[in-house]
Amino acid sequence: MQFNADTMFPGDLFEAAARFAADSLAAGDRAGAWQQAVAMGWPVLLVDEARGGAGGTLADLGAVIEGCARHPLGLPLVRRCAQAPALLMAAGSTAADETLRALCAGEVDLDVVDAPALTVTALADGGVRLDGLLEGVDAALPFTHVLLSAGTLQLLVPHDALPAPTARFVGIDGAQIADHLLSGLVLPAAAVLQRGEAARSAAATSQDLAVFATTLDMAATLGATIEQCITYLSTRVQFGVALSTFQVLRHKVVEMYVDYESASVLLARLVADTVATGQLAARDVALCKLYLNELARRGAEASIQLHGGMGLTAELPAGRLARRLLCAEFEQGDRFTQLERLAAEPTAARL
């Protein structure tokens, strides 16, 4: 029996998410897939039922992310289903609570952008004026508002308040983003969800969750990548034999597998600790991301190499997975970002 990547979050939700991702990928309709995800309540999965959400757990979020990672659609699950609701819940203001209520009611659809370089000018009426380049806004899937972290402010920016994009891009994994040049964009006081230390703290909390969710995505994608490699090597015949008979290729896959097992158990421990303590440990999250960044790059490059020329083709499932791994490395903080976060604490003390 060949290798099948185990899920960390087995159950109906994982199975349903994996089926949904496979079907949606086959249909090739990302916008339609996102509408379905919204209809299934995934953007409010983590929100308490008392607040109108689905009352799901971290494991439920993990099941959705893992399931979808097996057939990468490029849905913004981390930003919209983890980071956005977490930011609103952590902000703890009336305006944030109202936005959360609207999200649960399906009245708003939120993208999340971190924009530390924007110039923010406070206005006398409590509103703000924004100047500068707002980078990385979703350019493919519909949304009504952007949750913006700018300095020590959290802002809710209506989509229709944004000027036309100055540029649009397709990422390595196919996701589309846009940059918008803001010139004196004025937002009323009601658009300010939180300020100061409370805003900074909420941003940090939600970012930890987003980083963690990204690592789950990466581990699951790596598992799916290994499956693809094994299938390919077992069926592709060269020199009259299956490629899987060549020891050097088998060993390459084994190295990917050991990486995958290591990542999986490390993340399982993080989940268990989080359930036990009720909160994600920021340092542990950063350490996992640093590690997964390394493994993701290694796994993507190995997969491309193992597939030979086929590994360079854009439509092959393995190619999609590899490109997703390469992108995920830079999402929610590359190696340098994680190193900066980890620099404050010595290594040995934490073992």
Place this chain on the structure above:
Amino acid sequence: MTTESRSTDIDYEAFRLEVEAFAQSQCPADLRERVRSNAKMCREDYAAWQRILNARGWAAPGWPVAFGGTGWDMRQRYLFELVMAERDCPPQYHHGLGHIGPVLLHFGTPEQHARFIPGILDGSDWWCQGYSEPGAGSDLAALKTRALREGDEYVVTGQKIWTSHAHEADWMYTLVRTSSEGRKQEGITLLLIPLNSPGIRIQPIRTIDAWHHVNEVFLDEVRVPVANRLGEEGGGWKCAKFLLDRERLAPAIVVRLERLLQQVAAQVQGSPHGTSAFAERLLLAEAEVRAARELLLSAIDDEMNGRLRASKSSALKLHCSELAQRIIGIAFDALGPRRAARFVPLAEDGALQVAEDDQSNMIHNYLFYRSRTIAGGTSEVQKNVIARELFGA
């Protein structure tokens, strides 16, 4: 999801505290200092600690109570090893307790139990392994050392190589060829040979780490009583396989990694390049050590539930042995520029001296750790084991 979720009647926390108290109060300071400084351990060191453990009834953590073991489950064994590593207590000498001991328990006669088990438990008998030969390393079944039956004795002639600790051992458990018929695995027999037997010559092999670990053992018509045969004639391969299957999980290899990383991190503090030059590698190593610990705990959970796959235990061995090299490699980078050219001090007469300071020991260990991916099944052999499971063939 958690690897420690299995319900049990054992109070693991109380057990851990008991082991900690014991380690703190009973392990001599000089031994702990040798372990802390990563000095080369010899029989005298191991045996001293084994006597102390034996007096406490903890001589054999992996053995059943009926044979003088503790009867601990895998989680207790892990906690025991964890505390031992944290407190810088010596590891236990593995050839008796971990290797031939379990084979003796399973295949030995009552007379063999009575003769050999007490000496393993109290550390008075020291064992080494006579497996590898110049032409039989990873392909162990190709071994040629022959044993001819003459009455109640075997007459053994041949050569063993890479025999760790032979120079300080009393006995060698030895795979010999008693038949050349059939499959090559079928003609192998396991003999227990006293190393003071006439016809045995032990010659050290100088290794790159400048420590004396391994030897060549030459056997020239060595007469071994048939009573020293373990298992059936031709059953040696079964014994060797039994050992491999049983020793799939070794908690010590993980917990000692954690301590090693702490020590390497401390060494790096004094590097002229500053700690920041090593920060990323140390952090990645920390993540990998944590992953190793979780892999072990997950494997222990699997083992206790009868579902441990060979691929997981081989993955653990592979991960740990290569990680050990990466960790010690960090120290090598930090200390190498000065220490590589000042590896071993010379006396006035040109003789090599022993330097046992922490930095010297790190360099010795960097070289010694090259063996981690070779001994006990090379990384390539482990990869073959895993690949068979991943590919289903």
